[in-house]
Amino acid sequence: MVTIHHFMVLSAVLFFIGVFGVLFRRNLIVIFMSIELMLNAVNLSFVTFARYTQSMDGHVVAFFVMALAAAEAAIGLAILVMIFRNRATVQADDLSLMRD
Amino acid sequence: MELVVFYTLAGFSVVGALLMVTRKSPLAGALALVVSMAALAGLFAMLHAEFVFILQILLYAGAIMVLIIFTIMLLNLSPKELKERPVGKVKGLIIFAATVAGFLGFLRVLLMLPEGVPYVAPTFGNIEEVGALMLSSYMFPFEVISVLLLVAIVGIVVLAKKSI
Numbered sequence: 001m002v003t004i005h006h007f008m009v010l011s012a013v014l015f016f017i018g019v020f021g022v023l024f025r026r027n028l029i030v031i032f033m034s035i036e037l038m039l040n041a042v043n044l045s046f047v048t049f050a051r052y053t054q055s056m057d058g059h060v061v062a063f064f065v066m067a068l069a070a071a072e073a074a075i076g077l078a079i080l081v082m083i084f085r086n087r088a089t090v091q092a093d094d095l096s097l098m099r100d
Numbered sequence: 101m102e103l104v105v106f107y108t109l110a111g112f113s114v115v116g117a118l119l120m121v122t123r124k125s126p127l128a129g130a131l132a133l134v135v136s137m138a139a140l141a142g143l144f145a146m147l148h149a150e151f152v153f154i155l156q157i158l159l160y161a162g163a164i165m166v167l168i169i170f171t172i173m174l175l176n177l178s179p180k181e182l183k184e185r186p187v188g189k190v191k192g193l194i195i196f197a198a199t200v201a202g203f204l205g206f207l208r209v210l211l212m213l214p215e216g217v218p219y220v221a222p223t224f225g226n227i228e229e230v231g232a233l234m235l236s237s238y239m240f241p242f243e244v245i246s247v248l249l250l251v252a253i254v255g256i257v258v259l260a261k262k263s264i
Contacts, residue, residue, distance in 0.1 A: 001217060002106045007147070008210050010110045014117055014136075016203050021121040023195045026185055029126040029172060033133050036164065037117055040140055043152070050225075051147040054218050059230045060238045062152045066159050067245045071252035073164045077171045078259040084175050093185065 014041035112139035
């Protein structure tokens with residue numbers, strides 16, 4: 001029997017792998033993919049709760065998250081290409097103008 | 101039987117995610133992420149979420165990953181540009197400890213959830229039911245999402261132009 005705990009632990013594991021990716025990697029593309037992974041993990045917990053509370057609202061929210069992720073992916077990648085065109089770098093710590 | 105399917109899919113998604121985070125080449129990472137997302141689609145199917153399952157395949161494993169892989173190939177990075185600069189030891193340890201603490205806190209909350217698998221009707225999660233819900237109670241967010249997508253399209257056109 002697969003319970004809610006199985007799915008939620010998996011969701012948490014995927015989310016924290018994504019957190020590690022964002023915090024430990026400097027490559028903008030990898031950071032970007034880690035954010036996608038975190039969004040996916042959150043979607044999994046939405047759908048899990050929808051299943052175990054017997055209401056479909058979680059599915060609708062998951063759909064909205066996916067639409068949001070699509071918009072975010074398109075804009076984020078356009079910004080990434082612009083940064084590479086202007087600065088010729090994809091390393092996050094080369095882009096520290098706003099930090100120091 | 102159900103557990104075997106669950107652990108297989110979970111294994112694929114976790115291994116794919118780990119490979120994505122650890123590989124140096126972004127293209128290898130992107131391909132690992134496709135595997136991870138396809139396995140997640142299988143888990144959605146296990147949860148009676150047909151609609152989300154189809155969208156996960158079409159939108160995530162399809163459209164978004166194609167966009168990412170296309171961008172990686174468009175940038176055509178040299179090995180020099182891909183060289184990873186590791187995070188400092190002390191900083192890395194602090195980040196690691198904080199993340200693990202967050203994970204354990206989450207697991208503590210998780211233990212309060214009830215056991216047991218409730219029954220759902222066979223129509224649960226199919227496109228008709230989810231669509232009816234989406235276009236009745238969630239009408240306003242649905243419209244907001246369409247405006248957001250329009251803004252995103254305009255934004256990308258502006259960004260992609262060399263001079264405005």
